[in-house]
Amino acid sequence: MTVGEYKPGLEGIPAAQSSISYVDGQKGILEYRGIRIEELAQQSTFLETAYLLIWGILPTREELKQFEDDIRYHRRIKYRIRDMMKCFPETGHPMDALQASAAALGLFYSRRALANPNYIREAVVRLLAKIPTMVAAFQLMRKGNDPVRPRDDLDYAANFLYMLHEREPDPLAAHIFDVCLTLHAEHTINASTFSARVTASTLTDPYAVVASAVGTLAGPLHGGANEEVITMLEEIGSVENVRPWLDTSLERKTKIMGFGHRVYKVKDPRATCLQGLAEQLFEKFGHDKYYDIAIELEKAVEEKLGHKGIYPNVDFYSGLVYRKMGIPEDLFTPVFAIARVAGWLAHWKEQLDENRIYRPTQIYKGEHGNPYIAIEQR
Numbered sequence: 001m002t003v004g005e006y007k008p009g010l011e012g013i014p015a016a017q018s019s020i021s022y023v024d025g026q027k028g029i030l031e032y033r034g035i036r037i038e039e040l041a042q043q044s045t046f047l048e049t050a051y052l053l054i055w056g057i058l059p060t061r062e063e064l065k066q067f068e069d070d071i072r073y074h075r076r077i078k079y080r081i082r083d084m085m086k087c088f089p090e091t092g093h094p095m096d097a098l099q100a101s102a103a104a105l106g107l108f109y110s111r112r113a114l115a116n117p118n119y120i121r122e123a124v125v126r127l128l129a130k131i132p133t134m135v136a137a138f139q140l141m142r143k144g145n146d147p148v149r150p151r152d153d154l155d156y157a158a159n160f161l162y163m164l165h166e167r168e169p170d171p172l173a174a175h176i177f178d179v180c181l182t183l184h185a186e187h188t189i190n191a192s193t194f195s196a197r198v199t200a201s202t203l204t205d206p207y208a209v210v211a212s213a214v215g216t217l218a219g220p221l222h223g224g225a226n227e228e229v230i231t232m233l234e235e236i237g238s239v240e241n242v243r244p245w246l247d248t249s250l251e252r253k254t255k256i257m258g259f260g261h262r263v264y265k266v267k268d269p270r271a272t273c274l275q276g277l278a279e280q281l282f283e284k285f286g287h288d289k290y291y292d293i294a295i296e297l298e299k300a301v302e303e304k305l306g307h308k309g310i311y312p313n314v315d316f317y318s319g320l321v322y323r324k325m326g327i328p329e330d331l332f333t334p335v336f337a338i339a340r341v342a343g344w345l346a347h348w349k350e351q352l353d354e355n356r357i358y359r360p361t362q363i364y365k366g367e368h369g370n371p372y373i374a375i376e377q378r
């Protein structure tokens with residue numbers, strides 16, 4: 001076997017063949033199953049988009065209704081999962097709580113039925129249904145409250161906001177939240193999706209697949225950046241401080257959170273959509289001074305780093321949207337995960353369709369033939 005050239009971060013190395021989504025990083029184009037993201041954001045819903053991603057076609061009215069009904073039916077979590085989550089430290093990060101809870105679902109469902117199409121459908125429905133309930137339940141339990149039961153009369157997005165805030169959400173906020181989920185649902189072979197595919201390739205269960213992907217999404221270079229962006233805007237503090245702050249950060253070679261992307265060399269199309277959604281929310285619910293700082297930062301980063309292709313990514317404006325909806329900062333990444341479960345499951349299914357275990361090679365840089373030194377001689 002010949003060993004190819006080593007590329008740190010596997011840059012430019014194809015790691016899968018996929019028909020789920022497509023990115024043109026020079027033109028700023030993102031498509032799910034060939035449909036532009038802007039069109040889906042305007043015309044679809046998150047669950048319809050999830051169906052499209054996972055099964056590869058837009059559902060008929062009846063198929064969509066059945067899918068939505070099945071998910072509504074499975075929203076509740078088992079009391080044993082809830083009790084397990086109650087034991088998590090309230091100071092723990094909600095992404096860690098989500099990773100542990102997603103993995104725990106695997107304790108309850110058989111992992112030996114991958115060849116059965118019903119098993120796949122049931123796992124898809126269960127994960128899409130239960131992940132939001134688990135995120136909301138942890139949020140309430142860490143405040144010392146009991147989780148609220150999902151409400152069958154509310155749709156997917158509205159029900160999540162209801163479970164989180166214990167009150168029915170404003171219809172505009174619920175609609176915008178649903179659009180955010182669509183925008184975050186899938187993005188080719190990013191780090192967490194790669195992680196999902198590697199895990200899937202061992203033929204383990206889908207709960208383990210989602211748990212590994214959640215763990216990967218959590219890092220600040222990936223989904224975790226959306227939380228870091230708000231911390232950064234708070235640290236900058238004022239529009240006047242943007243340029244001095246940026247100069248200092250660049251001198252220190254600190255990465256500016258919410259900027260830069262392995263694939264996009266222009267502004268991420270999702271960032272443009274999210275910025276528009278933030279403006280709609282500000283119009284109805286009042287302005288956020290951090291938005292002015294964000295706008296100024298985008299301008300300043302473009303001036304300094306635009307030549308390197310560093311522009312806002314999906315994580316830059318999403319936090320401002322979620323903040324306006326009253327979502328706590330450390331839930332921004334779990335909310336990203338709620339959406340991305342759709343993409344992970346689409347890749348899980350695609351991986352199973354033509355599976356070969358992931359097992360790349362390495363270039364060994366260590367020594368050979370070393371003697372073992374007895375402990376008393378070291």
Ligand SMILES: CC(=O)SCCNC(=O)CCNC(=O)[C@H](O)C(C)(C)COP(=O)(O)OP(=O)(O)OC[C@H]1O[C@@H](n2cnc3c(N)ncnc32)[C@H](O)[C@@H]1OP(=O)(O)O
Binds near residue numbers: 223261
């Ligand atoms: C959902 C998502 O995962 S979107 C990404 C979320 N992550 C972030 O927002 C964190 C900040 N961004 C980054 O760290 C990076 O841009 C990543 C991780 C997204 C992409 O990383 P890579 O493709 O490996 O790019 P890499 O880190 O090699 O950067 C290439 C060049 O751009 C610079 N650069 C990249 N991103 C940034 C940034 N955010 N701020 C300042 N400089 C940056 C690097 O310093 C490097 O410069 P150099 O060539 O002069 O050394």
Ligand SMILES: O=C([O-])CC(=O)C(=O)O
Binds near residue numbers: 187189190191313314
């Ligand atoms: O594609 C990537 O590397 C990261 C990203 O934007 C995403 O996962 O949405």
